[in-house]
């Protein structure tokens with residue numbers, strides 16, 4: 001077996017909403033990733049991006065050097081998205097759209113959060129075409145947090161043990177994809193990188 005160094009995986013918390021439950025989810029996902037030897041995660045919060053009202057996209061990427069450099073160094077990405085009217089918050093798209101070629105042939109795992117019973121399955125499906133166009137390769141093992149208001153206590157402790165096993169599957173798949181794509185980027189010719 002090849003010895004693998006850990007994969008670099010930024011975690012994007014996608015909503016700036018006051019009182020956001022996705023904050024608990026993103027911090028729990030970050031903690032679980034930190035516990036693994038095969039992942040080096042880093043949390044990014046859309047609240048920390050001072051997005052201008054008069055510009056958009058790749059032309060302003062150098063205003064966000066931490067995000068730019070983290071994605072250049074990344075092997076994959078985790079997006080934690082709440083479901084807002086069956087879609088994702090525009091803040092996620094605005095942050096993702098800052099970069100383009102930096103994402104190509106890297107893995108992305110999607111985490112859906114909702115007040116309703118479907119755990120963000122609809123928002124995840126709506127995010128797939130957008131991340132695909134960025135060149136990201138989506139894993140098929142999502143993490144879903146339905147009825148998220150019941151899932152955490154006030155300190156952000158997760159009250160449902162069944163998520164441990166699901167998180168293992170989510171991370172195992174993401175790491176496999178991230179490693180495989182890293183090997184491909186490093187060893188195979190491509191006009192894209």
Ligand SMILES: Cc1cc2nc3c(=O)[nH]c(=O)nc-3n(C[C@H](O)[C@H](O)[C@H](O)COP(=O)(O)O)c2cc1C
Nearest residue numbers: 015017020021022082083084085086113114115116
């Ligand atoms: C504008 C808006 C639209 C929403 N639409 C939905 C929805 O379509 N389905 C759903 O289950 N919950 C919906 N919710 C509730 C969120 O899923 C809920 O707030 C959940 O806690 C995740 O979002 P949060 O991180 O902002 O808390 C909506 C919330 C907002 C603010």
